[in-house]
Amino acid sequence: AWEKRCGPRWQKSTECRKNRAEMEIFWTPGRETSIIQWIPWRPSAFRGSSRKKNGADRLCTDAKEDLSVKERKKQPPKVFARRAFLFLVDAIIVTFSFYFALLLRADGAVEATWWPHNRALLYHNLPWIVAVYLVCFLAGGLYSILWKYAGERDLIRLAGMIGVPTVIVYLVNRTLIHGVLFNSANVMAAVFIFLLVGGSRLAWRLFLNHPLGERLRGNTSKDPNRPVMIVGAGEAGNWAINVCKTNDLYGHPVVAVDDDPAKLNQTIHGVPVKGTLEEIPALCEKYNIQGIIIAIPTLKGSRLNHVIDLCVSTHCPVQILSDPQLVGSNGPQQGAFRELNTADFLSRDEVTLDNEKISGYLTGKTVLVTGGGGSIGSELCRQVMRFRPGKLLIFDIYENCAYELLMELQQKYGRDIPVTVLIGSIRDKKRLDEVFETYHPTVVFHAAAHKHVPLMEISPAEAVKNNVLGTKNLLTSASEHDVERFVQLSTDKAVNPTSVMGCTKRICEMLIQTFAGNTDMKCVAVRFGNVLGSHGSVIPLFKRQIAEGGPVTVTHPDIIRYFMTIPEAVSLVLQASYYAAGGEIFVLDMGDPVRIDDMARNLIRLSGYVPDVDIMIEYTGLRPGEKLYEELLMDDEGLQSTDNELIHIGRPIEMDDGEFEAKLAVLEAASVSESTDIRAIVEDIVPTYHPAEE
Numbered sequence: 001a002w003e004k005r006c007g008p009r010w011q012k013s014t015e016c017r018k019n020r021a022e023m024e025i026f027w028t029p030g031r032e033t034s035i036i037q038w039i040p041w042r043p044s045a046f047r048g049s050s051r052k053k054n055g056a057d058r059l060c061t062d063a064k065e066d067l068s069v070k071e072r073k074k075q076p077p078k079v080f081a082r083r084a085f086l087f088l089v090d091a092i093i094v095t096f097s098f099y100f101a102l103l104l105r106a107d108g109a110v111e112a113t114w115w116p117h118n119r120a121l122l123y124h125n126l127p128w129i130v131a132v133y134l135v136c137f138l139a140g141g142l143y144s145i146l147w148k149y150a151g152e153r154d155l156i157r158l159a160g161m162i163g164v165p166t167v168i169v170y171l172v173n174r175t176l177i178h179g180v181l182f183n184s185a186n187v188m189a190a191v192f193i194f195l196l197v198g199g200s201r202l203a204w205r206l207f208l209n210h211p212l213g214e215r216l217r218g219n220t221s222k223d224p225n226r227p228v229m230i231v232g233a234g235e236a237g238n239w240a241i242n243v244c245k246t247n248d249l250y251g252h253p254v255v256a257v258d259d260d261p262a263k264l265n266q267t268i269h270g271v272p273v274k275g276t277l278e279e280i281p282a283l284c285e286k287y288n289i290q291g292i293i294i295a296i297p298t299l300k301g302s303r304l305n306h307v308i309d310l311c312v313s314t315h316c317p318v319q320i321l322s323d324p325q326l327v328g329s330n331g332p333q334q335g336a337f338r339e340l341n342t343a344d345f346l347s348r349d350e351v352t353l354d355n356e357k358i359s360g361y362l363t364g365k366t367v368l369v370t371g372g373g374g375s376i377g378s379e380l381c382r383q384v385m386r387f388r389p390g391k392l393l394i395f396d397i398y399e400n401c402a403y404e405l406l407m408e409l410q411q412k413y414g415r416d417i418p419v420t421v422l423i424g425s426i427r428d429k430k431r432l433d434e435v436f437e438t439y440h441p442t443v444v445f446h447a448a449a450h451k452h453v454p455l456m457e458i459s460p461a462e463a464v465k466n467n468v469l470g471t472k473n474l475l476t477s478a479s480e481h482d483v484e485r486f487v488q489l490s491t492d493k494a495v496n497p498t499s500v501m502g503c504t505k506r507i508c509e510m511l512i513q514t515f516a517g518n519t520d521m522k523c524v525a526v527r528f529g530n531v532l533g534s535h536g537s538v539i540p541l542f543k544r545q546i547a548e549g550g551p552v553t554v555t556h557p558d559i560i561r562y563f564m565t566i567p568e569a570v571s572l573v574l575q576a577s578y579y580a581a582g583g584e585i586f587v588l589d590m591g592d593p594v595r596i597d598d599m600a601r602n603l604i605r606l607s608g609y610v611p612d613v614d615i616m617i618e619y620t621g622l623r624p625g626e627k628l629y630e631e632l633l634m635d636d637e638g639l640q641s642t643d644n645e646l647i648h649i650g651r652p653i654e655m656d657d658g659e660f661e662a663k664l665a666v667l668e669a670a671s672v673s674e675s676t677d678i679r680a681i682v683e684d685i686v687p688t689y690h691p692a693e694e
Helices: 050-073 077-105 115-139 152-175 183-209 211-216 235-246 277-286 301-312 355-362 375-385 399-413 429-439 453-458 460-480 500-518 538-547 566-578 596-606 657-672 678-685
Strands: 010-016 023-029 227-231 252-257 271-275 291-294 318-321 337-339 366-370 391-396 419-423 443-446 485-491 522-528 530-532 552-554 563-565 585-588 617-619 639-641 647-650
Touching: 077 115, 077 183, 115 152, 152 183, 227 235, 227 277, 235 252, 252 277, 271 277, 277 301, 291 301, 301 318, 301 596, 355 566, 366 375, 366 429, 375 391, 375 399, 375 443, 375 566, 391 399, 391 429, 399 419, 429 460, 443 460, 443 566, 453 460, 453 500, 460 485, 460 500, 460 657, 460 678, 485 500, 485 566, 500 522, 500 585, 500 657, 500 678, 522 566, 530 566, 538 552, 538 596, 552 596, 563 566, 566 585, 566 647, 596 617, 657 678
Parallel strands: 227 252, 227 291, 252 271, 291 318, 366 391, 366 443, 391 419, 443 485, 485 522, 522 585, 530 563, 552 617
Antiparallel strands: 010 023, 318 337, 585 647, 639 647
8 A cells, every 4th residue: 555645735646557557656745635545457458459458547546546545535524513503604694694784774763664574574585595695605615714724815715605605595585585685785685795704714714824823723833033124115015924824834923024115014914013124133033033035035145145145144044035926826836936146146137128129130030059958058948939039949969858858848838849859969960961851950059078177188089079069060051951040158268268178169150250251141259257056067066065064165265256147148148139130249247256265155154164264264275277256258359338238249360260270170180089289270370379387
């Protein structure tokens, strides 16, 4: 038998798999649970004939019926008692509402001559009227609503459940009853029923959230042992307080802060708004706060960074809304808040895209993304799908990540989406030709590359074969098959490179310039710095070292890098690609550079530790090919502005195409033969290359 693994808020559904020796149970949040008997499969019993296949179908059906029976048997007695009590209360409410409505209709003049007759008429008809209302309540699912999480939709649903019997009573009153019930009394009774039924549930909900109700329920987790501060007293703050009051895991809100003067000294669900955001540290000390929840979705950029700094300075655990779109939703909120991460510290104002312009070159087109399973390539695919391409081609040599991305896109957009995963290498020119001849892409985003600086220092020939020769193969195939737009993703490491990897990316930029001048393709490169969350990023390493108790290793105390989030970088790549005329190197505004040492210390504080006290920081020295700081522009490149203030254009450096091609041929031969002269040849092609050891 299945082991009982259920909690109070789970619901199951079953699916029989004919090729599996089990019945699978999928768990989703929502309702009470029970167990189901495991049914062994005998595959040999269902092979071959339709009779055996029907046997398998019957087995699935029997299992589902068995599950339904067990669900009914497993209903806890307290659920039946609760529903019976509400059923009785609603019957009393309907009876009282009609009597009181008739009394109001008489203006309290019970001595009027018509009063005894109409009262007797009401008494005579109340049984079937109450029955009609209760049947409608049952049919409408009134007693299955969790009023603890009820919202506007549930009130609208209640109004519908009251409206139907009101109409029925009106029709019967007009056609069948001898002697007339006042129509005005019928309408007033409906209003009273709505107010009393809804009000009774709301009153119970308020009582449960009151300290007295919490004590009666034996809820000891919501006492001042873990007081929480809510940052924000708007709609999101209101929602966050509600979530905390209905979920013991998030603590007990005792105070809120907001910069709106109109909200100061007001209360939200009993939680006082006691100060501004600048008063967070002082209020945390005054109220002995042990947790902070930031609930202001509109907080972005430097303002968010400042608020995070204030919160972190209190040494309290800090959380933020995990998904601002959840604000205002009803029901149990699992994972409503998340821990802060490094991306929050780098928060900048939201990128504004010109969707109409981007749609012009993506919508209805066949788009190829190389390295589509990687961290940046996969985000490119996600954002391209928003613009409804005619077909999306995910090209990658590593099938697992590409397959996972395909499953993700199918889950979001449906299984019939125009997405195809193609396995192959950009080193293989024949494979590339096959892809272009079969699918005829019109837009190519080239994200496939070897990117790890220290590893490419050890294997320089591989960096050349993949990054340089692979890009050349892709450009050649694209130009031979009428591609309209080719976008190369470049890096700030291509500027005055100190590593082989940086040199190969600079040569790729030179290839873009060459093909832009000699073909009809709009070939451009987009240059940007490090992205958070990419494969090989330093952030996961820091987190793992902190979890192990340290030390956290930083190469140099003064090393700085430009950072942005992957979604932000990809959004700007899509926007920059619209500006493509041919041969440009677009440079993204990466904001201010970040000291890696500061980032490590922030991560340690976020984890609740004190740097150099609880978790030590060790400096290990620069790695092979690593620079102390990165640059986004070479001395000979000037910047031109675009319509988007975050996107600039670097002026291409003039070069001799014939000389470049000759040197490229020498580099190709050297890489194929695994020559030890690769660095010297690369330096001849890229004059700004200065190896790190120099």
